[in-house]
Amino acid sequence: MVPSFARTVLLLQSCMITLGEWGKKIMKLLFNEILNDELTIKEIQAAFEAEVITSKELVLYYLDRIAKYDQSGPKLNSILEINPDAIFIAEGLDHERKTRGVRGPLHGIPVLLKDNIETNDHMHTGAGTLALERHSGAKDAFLVEKLREAGAVILGKTNMTELANGMSTTMWAGYSSRGGQTLNPYGPGEFFVGGSSTGSAVAVAANLTVMAIGTETDASILSPATQNSVVGIKPTVGLISRSGIVPFTYTQDTPGPFARTVTDAAILLGALTGVDQADPATYKSEGLSFQDYTSFLDPEGLEGARIGVFNHASEDYYKESGEYDEDLFQRVIGTLRNKGAEVIDKIDIPSFHREWSWGVPIYEMKHALGNYLSRLPSHLPVHSDKELIHFNKSNEENTLKYGQNMLEYRAGLPHNTLANPEYLQAKLQDLYFSQEQGIDFALKKFNLDAILFPSYIGSTISAKAGYPSIAVPAGYMKNGRPFGVTFAGSAFSEGTLIKLGYSFEQAAKHRKPPVFK
Structure with missing residues (x-):
């Protein structure tokens, strides 16, 4: 034994x-x-306490794995930069542990950040672009401040789909001109890697870090989580501050955690919450958020839960995408029932198949990214969408592998985009059809605790509602490709989703690490 x-x-x-x-x-x-x-946060803390290993040695271990597997070997390409201060930070936290005690569960634990999250250190924040590869943040993003306060070691920045897939309609997920193509560790060059928080998910899956932070506008956490067999939490918009993050939309953007277990994702989520005066979306979270989500980690959390199964996606998803596996999905449903959940098959969500307008992300990205660029330091080469387009054309060989048709389209929109009737109507309709005629309708009609989706097919309706989802591993297809499912709920239902995801995880124990030759 x-x-x-x-x-x-x-x-x-x-x-x-x-x-x-x-x-x-x-x-x-x-x-x-x-x-x-693949040790968990609690196991690593036990090793720290027993003086079996130090935070410095843990950082060195991950740097060695990054050198072996990310920058050579299978060359996963998930990491853009390493924090040159990471070893010093770890040494300081080791010293603090001995002299003053432990701050909490993240003390000395390495974390990677997506390339659109600003840090006030020697690293850069480029959102995957070459134009901003030398951009240094003037201050830490709010969530980075929270991580530092918790004692986490900021290990580096991860690759992402350039401009969060806002560059070109033909750009492959996980590609950026700054970092190249990120690969799926379960089938490098073979399996879809997901986007746009690709590097964060891959780094966690390949055990190049303990945990990572991504961001989502629509599917950017849930997609890479399911593709790379890790846990990803896309929170309610406003649970975690967006200040200090390169913005893509005002309405849908949110950061969220990646980890290999629901427990670690819950620990990380709690460290990130808090009201931030610089982000009005967080005001509503007061009294509804937790700094510790581990109280929801109940192995019997599925007992008595009512879970609605949504399996009315498009035929393309089931037959052509290669992302669906009927046997694996039915096994998930079987596990839920075996753990005491009441599963309601084939629930309907009235608005799911409506033709959603993309006016909100298109118009808001024009406005939000334009504002961000205009405020960048004068020494940087771009301060508007037109300057960014010109920079890319001037460096075409390195920047335009997939073109920039989305950039060019948005550049042609009027500057007063947020007063445009098309935008205003789209925003009102998005909220009504995603909430009242969408997630909330289904939860109320069927008296549900959560909705179960195969892979990440519920990402759009949840994103437009600003509602949370948790993605968990759910097995592997015959060719070795990971399969995952998501549990979705209404605003600030993260605790319930964590409880259900944890109970399923503990019953199924699906996750297996990738094998490198």
Whole structure:
């Protein structure tokens, strides 16, 4: 019988005490092997406490894996930059642990950030563009401040679909002119990698970090989570501040966590919440958010829960996308029922198949990104969409592999986009049909705790509603491609979704790490 992690730590401690310096050397060798098995935050904290490993050594371990698997070997291309201060930060947190104690569960834990999240350090924030590859943030994003306060080690920045897929309609997910093409670790060059928070999901899946932060406008967390067999939480818009993040929309943008377990995702989510005066969307979260979501981690959380199954996606999804597996989805439903959930098959969501207007993301990206560019320091080469288009044309060989038709289209829109009748009507309709005639309608009609979607097909209606979803691994297809499902709910139902996702995860135990040759 393989010993539990806790027992292994005790054995390593005994080895260290009995054999002295030789014991320490043996201990490090053994622990490196254990690390390959994807340790959780709690397991790493136990190892820190037992002095089996330090935060500095953990950072060094991940830097070694990044060198082996991300920048060479399968060359996953998930990481753009490494924080040159990461080792120093880890050393400082190790010292603080010894002299002052532990800040909390994230003390000394490495985290990676998507390339559109600003940090006030030696790293850059380019949103995947070459034009902004030398842009340094004037201050930390609000969520970065929260991570630093919690004692996390900001390890680096991850690759993303350039401008969050706002560059070109033909751009492949996970590609940026700044970082190239990110690959799926379960089938590099073979399986779809998801977008646009691709690098964050891949880095977590490949065990290049403990956790990572992505952002979502529509499917940008849920898609790469399901494609790469990790847990992703797309929160209610306003649960986590967006200030200090390159904006794409005002209405739908939200950051969110990636981790390999629901527990770790819940721990990370709690560290990020809080009202930020710089982001009015967070005002409504007061009294509805938690700083600790681990209280919802109930292995019996499915008992008595009512879950509606939505399986009325387009025929293209079921037959042509390659993302759906009927056997795996039915096994998910079977697991839910075996754990005591009441599953309601084939629920209807009246507005799901309506022809959604894309006026909100198009007009808001014109306005939001334009504002952001206009406020950049004078030494940077672009300060408007037209300057960005010109920069790309001047560096066409390196920047326009997929063209920039979306950039050019938005550049032709009038500057007063947010007063445009088409935009205003689209915004009103999006909210009405996604909430009252969408998620909330189905939850109320069928008296549901959550809606279950295969992979991420519910991302658009949830994004337009500003409502949360959690993506969890749900097995692997015969060709080895990961399959996942999402649980979706109404505003600020993250606790319920975490409870359901955790109970399913503990019952199914689907996740397997990718194997590198």
